[in-house]
Amino acid sequence: MSKYTEDGLERVIISRAASGDTGAMRAVYDEYSGFVWNLALKFTGDETLAEDAASEVFVRLFKKLGKFRGRSSFRTWLYRFTVNTVINFVKKQRRRNSLPLKESAYLPEEDAGTLEERDLAARLLGELGGEERMILILREAEGMSYSEIAGVLGIKVPAVKSRIYRARMRLREVYETVEGI
Amino acid sequence: MRCSDELIIRRLDGELSPEGEEELEIHLKGCAACRKKASDLVASAGILRKGLLKDSDPPETIWRAVMEKTRVGYARLRFYRAAAAAAAAALIISGVFLSRSPGEGYLSGFSSLVFESVSEEEWGPDGALEGDTVIDMFLRGEL
Structure with missing residues (x-):
């Protein structure tokens, strides 16, 4: 458990951040920006778009923080908030600019597979719909369990299973097409 | 199977x-x-x-963008609040001028309604309030 989340400290920080305390806002940002940024980057496949999406998440988050009622853990609530904001942000951007998901746009990290593997991953994901893409990122890249995904998406586990099933079948179709080229 | x-x-x-x-x-x-x-x-x-698979650290530009947009948001909110207060004050001041000749003009009813809580003694010889201004009273919530 990090210093941030122990002994109800998180609740205090959230409440201060909700009232515009910059130090508390920074503490929330430091705790969750890694998740938000990497999810946005994996989803968009584009650094610039991911930066815009991640900043949109935090700007909206600080506006809406006062609405967090503590029914679920803050982490789950924030993950759900991030997933919805990123999907909607990219939808809006696409409508405005008809952006395709870029290939080779993922960060050139040495351990993240070869450039070819990253290109292929981006290409496969680019052919999926937003929700299919997101659920596979949560499962394959974030390593979340079905019940964690259910919490984040606010749906039941059987619904997660059926969505993952459809997303995997769709991914396979795309893979067959790409492989055949 | x-x-x-x-x-x-x-x-x-x-x-x-x-x-x-x-x-x-x-x-x-x-x-x-x-x-x-x-x-x-x-x-x-x-x-x-x-x-x-590989995660990376978020660029600091995200935080800067968030702060910039959030500050703009707060500044806008402060501006709207100030503008609303100014509008309310302007409405009250216009009421003061219109109430100089009670009974004359089509807004005299409105001005007497706004200032009905101000007693006769508080009005100066030319119809202006002595001592505190109307705005001071408004800000103290006395109007």
């Missing part, structure tokens, strides 16, 4: 019992179509895992 995409996917997600796994294995040996499907599903999931 019949062909089953669902079983293939459940195996991929590690959700199949050892018995189910064995049964599926036997089926796959005799069914080329399912074998191909299973192999493609494993390969495509593997590509995502490898291609998306």
Whole structure:
């Protein structure tokens, strides 16, 4: 458990951040920006778009923080908030600019597979719909369990299973097409 | 056992019992179509895992953008509040001028309504309030 989340400290920080305390806002940002940024980057496949999406998440988050009622853990609530904001942000951007998901746009990290593997991953994901893409990122890249995904998406586990099933079948179709080229 | 995409996917997600796994294995040996499907599903999931595995640190530009937009948001909110207060004050001041000749003009009823709580003694010789201004009283919540 990090210093941030122990002994109800998180609740205090959230409440201060909700009232515009910059130090508390920074503490929330430091705790969750890694998740938000990497999810946005994996989803968009584009650094610039991911930066815009991640900043949109935090700007909206600080506006809406006062609405967090503590029914679920803050982490789950924030993950759900991030997933919805990123999907909607990219939808809006696409409508405005008809952006395709870029290939080779993922960060050139040495351990993240070869450039070819990253290109292929981006290409496969680019052919999926937003929700299919997101659920596979949560499962394959974030390593979340079905019940964690259910919490984040606010749906039941059987619904997660059926969505993952459809997303995997769709991914396979795309893979067959790409492989055949 | 019949062909089953669902079983293939459940195996991929590690959700199949050892018995189910064995049964599926036997089926796959005799069914080329399912074998191909299973192999493609494993390969495509593997590509995502490898291609998306590594996380990186968020660039500091995100925080700067957030602060900039949040400050603009707060500044806008302060501006709207100030503008609303100024508008309210302007409304009250216009009421003061209109109330100089009570009974004359079509807004005299309105001005007397706004200032009905101000007693006769508080008005100066030319109709202005002595001492505190109307705005001071408004800000103290006395109006």
